[in-house]
Amino acid sequence: MNQALRLKLERFTHFSQQDNDLIARLCTDRVREFAAGTDIVSERADAKFINIMLDGWAWRCRYLEDGRRQILALLLAGDVFDLHNLVLRRADHTVHAVTAVTIAQIPVEPIREIICSNSRLGLALQWQEATNIAIQREWTVNLGQRDAFERIAHLLCEVFVRLRLIGQVRGDSCDWPLTQSDLADIAGISAVHVNRVLRDIRLANLADIKGRVLTIPNLERLMEASQFDLTYLHLYLEEDRVGLSER
Amino acid sequence: MNQALRLKLERFTHFSQQDNDLIARLCTDRVREFAAGTDIVSERADAKFINIMLDGWAWRCRYLEDGRRQILALLLAGDVFDLHNLVLRRADHTVHAVTAVTIAQIPVEPIREIICSNSRLGLALQWQEATNIAIQREWTVNLGQRDAFERIAHLLCEVFVRLRLIGQVRGDSCDWPLTQSDLADIAGISAVHVNRVLRDIRLANLADIKGRVLTIPNLERLMEASQFDLTYLHLYLEEDRVGLSER
DNA sequence: CGATCTGTTGAAACAATTCAAATCTGGTGG
DNA sequence: CCACCAGATTTGAATTGTTTCAACAGATCG
Numbered sequence: 263m264n265q266a267l268r269l270k271l272e273r274f275t276h277f278s279q280q281d282n283d284l285i286a287r288l289c290t291d292r293v294r295e296f297a298a299g300t301d302i303v304s305e306r307a308d309a310k311f312i313n314i315m316l317d318g319w320a321w322r323c324r325y326l327e328d329g330r331r332q333i334l335a336l337l338l339a340g341d342v343f344d345l346h347n348l349v350l351r352r353a354d355h356t357v358h359a360v361t362a363v364t365i366a367q368i369p370v371e372p373i374r375e376i377i378c379s380n381s382r383l384g385l386a387l388q389w390q391e392a393t394n395i396a397i398q399r400e401w402t403v404n405l406g407q408r409d410a411f412e413r414i415a416h417l418l419c420e421v422f423v424r425l426r427l428i429g430q431v432r433g434d435s436c437d438w439p440l441t442q443s444d445l446a447d448i449a450g451i452s453a454v455h456v457n458r459v460l461r462d463i464r465l466a467n468l469a470d471i472k473g474r475v476l477t478i479p480n481l482e483r484l485m486e487a488s489q490f491d492l493t494y495l496h497l498y499l500e501e502d503r504v505g506l507s508e509r
Numbered sequence: 510m511n512q513a514l515r516l517k518l519e520r521f522t523h524f525s526q527q528d529n530d531l532i533a534r535l536c537t538d539r540v541r542e543f544a545a546g547t548d549i550v551s552e553r554a555d556a557k558f559i560n561i562m563l564d565g566w567a568w569r570c571r572y573l574e575d576g577r578r579q580i581l582a583l584l585l586a587g588d589v590f591d592l593h594n595l596v597l598r599r600a601d602h603t604v605h606a607v608t609a610v611t612i613a614q615i616p617v618e619p620i621r622e623i624i625c626s627n628s629r630l631g632l633a634l635q636w637q638e639a640t641n642i643a644i645q646r647e648w649t650v651n652l653g654q655r656d657a658f659e660r661i662a663h664l665l666c667e668v669f670v671r672l673r674l675i676g677q678v679r680g681d682s683c684d685w686p687l688t689q690s691d692l693a694d695i696a697g698i699s700a701v702h703v704n705r706v707l708r709d710i711r712l713a714n715l716a717d718i719k720g721r722v723l724t725i726p727n728l729e730r731l732m733e734a735s736q737f738d739l740t741y742l743h744l745y746l747e748e749d750r751v752g753l754s755e756r
Numbered sequence: 757c758g759a760t761c762t763g764t765t766g767a768a769a770c771a772a773t774t775c776a777a778a779t780c781t782g783g784t785g786g
Numbered sequence: 787c788c789a790c791c792a793g794a795t796t797t798g799a800a801t802t803g804t805t806t807c808a809a810c811a812g813a814t815c816g
Contacts, residue, residue, distance in 0.1 A: 274596075306740075322646075324647075324650050326736055328736075330654045331654070332653040332654045334646050334649055346643075348632075348635060349521075349632050349635045349636040349639050350636070350639050350643075350743055354646075354740050354743070355646065377624075377625075378624075378625040378627060380621070380625060385596055388595060389596040389597070392593040392597050395593065395645065396593075396601055398642065398646060398649065399581050399601075399602065399645060400571075402579060402581055402648055402649050402652060403571045403573070403579040405649060405653050405697060406579040406652050406695075406696075407577045407578070407697060409772095410771080410772070441793085441794065441795090442795065443793095443794080447653070448653075450652060451773085452772070452773055453794090454772090454773070454774080454775095454796090454797090455772055455773070457794095457795065457796060458772090461797095473781090489573055489574055493553075494601045496597055496598075496601070498598065656804095657803080688763085689762070689763065690761095698804070698805085699804070699805055699806075700762090700763090701763095701764090701804090701805070702803090702804055704764060705764090707763095708764085708765095
């Protein structure tokens with residue numbers, strides 16, 4: 263099974279060999295590649311697949327008529343998304359590949375069977391969806407209550423912790439393919455202001471983005487600065503591996 | 510069956526007599542009343558029930574350590590919520606009764622059975638949850654991309670349309686139990702600014718709140734002013750009853 | 757009938773945006 | 787290998803949207 267997916271799902275529960283085999287098979291059957299900058303799901307497209315991110319970065323995005331856009335979620339390796347396609351008929355937003363992306367696109371029916379079988383795997387898929395929604399709520403809090411500095415700092419914490427979960431952090435650094443414009447459309451502020459806030463964060467020695475790499479010298483301090491509380495990620499197993507302690 | 514719940518679920522599909530009986534039974538078994546101003550679900554409480562709003566107004570809310578709060582969702586009659594309790598172990602936010610509230614609190618197991626049975630009712634419950642999430646995404650867009658005027662106008666549209674769905678609109682008016690402070694914590698702006706924006710909306714003759722009643726003389730114009738597009742509510746049946754046409 | 761929320765308004769302060777221009781960066785083709 | 791280009795980042799100055807503070811009027815409720 264895909265490394266990131268295994269690490270991710272095992273934060274919820276451990277699986278039987280049977281479950282492991284099943285998910286491994288699903289993830290090799292229908293693998294698709296998307297080039298950086300292309301759309302994975304188009305707004306108003308028919309809702310056909312449940313998707314599993316195997317590699318790369320993507321985002322959900324809604325465009326307004328006048329060209330404004332809001333990035334609604336970041337999708338990282340190991341993320342299961344669009345489970346709502348079990349019941350919805352069409353997409354109400356776009357999913358966009360930021361980097362080159364590898365995805366398993368699984369038709370609705372096999373997933374429905376897994377969920378109805380009440381296996382641990384089915385529960386884990388639903389848990390994934392539930393945490394996606396908890397993250398969506400946290401982004402709502404971010405946009406509604408926090409100022410620009412806290413919003414950016416909080417986002418950096420979240421992504422860093424999520425990447426650490428799937429083993430994509432090296433020491434205090436990780437990949438960072440997002441531009442300042444992208445960050446602006448996540449945080450609901452202008453790109454110019456993102457630039458100034460990132461400068462302030464850098465000057466406070468809390469985090470630094472340079473050459474598509476994010477470095478957080480002291481995650482604990484960055485978490486304090488943004489009131490980051492990882493309860494909302496609903497990580498149940500081996501909690502020592504995330505949070506404050508290294509590795 | 511509760512009137513609002515029936516109207517709501519039938520926007521997704523029609524039910525067999527068997528389904529109708531089942532849901533009616535569940536909704537009479539475990540009915541609880543909450544007084545206005547009390548908490549229905551407390552942050553970090555064990556996640557035990559799936560809830561169905563039978564009557565009244567409630568909201569989801571997250572508090573930050575320093576006292577700021579963000580209202581994350583409005584829950585109206587007919588809304589099924591906290592379906593994520595099928596997999597999550599504890600709440601990451603509060604649910605608060607705005608008015609007196611009547612709720613059916615259903616344990617996890619019977620709901621799991623309904624969903625796994627793959628009946629229309631089970632799909633309808635999942636559809637409810639999926640639309641709740643779509644609304645959460647739309648609120649994220651609202652906070653991230655729209656200015657104060659558009660945010661408030663968009664919210665008024667949404668609530669009015671949702672209330673109309675469950676037959677709680679009289680002509681161009683509906684109940685409005687929220688204070689300007691509440692609106693502030695939904696829209697992520699200060700209460701003072703809410704007041705000024707509401708004045709502007711009133712002066713533009715788009716909507717008026719007076720004495721706990723909201724009046725929207727011309728919904729179509731208010732929808733235009735806030736770029737309100739009801740796709741995100743995923744209403745599939747009898748679409749003529751909502752949207753622009755009256756009744 | 758006073759006490760306590762809720763709503764309203766003005767003036768000053770602040771956060772964030774806009775516009776514009778300069779610099780830096782990575783990739784491309786000559 | 788260098789010149790060039792487009793996109794990304796950085797900075798300053800003027801402007802706008804929003805907040806804060808403060809004071810008062812209007813409701814609502816025991």
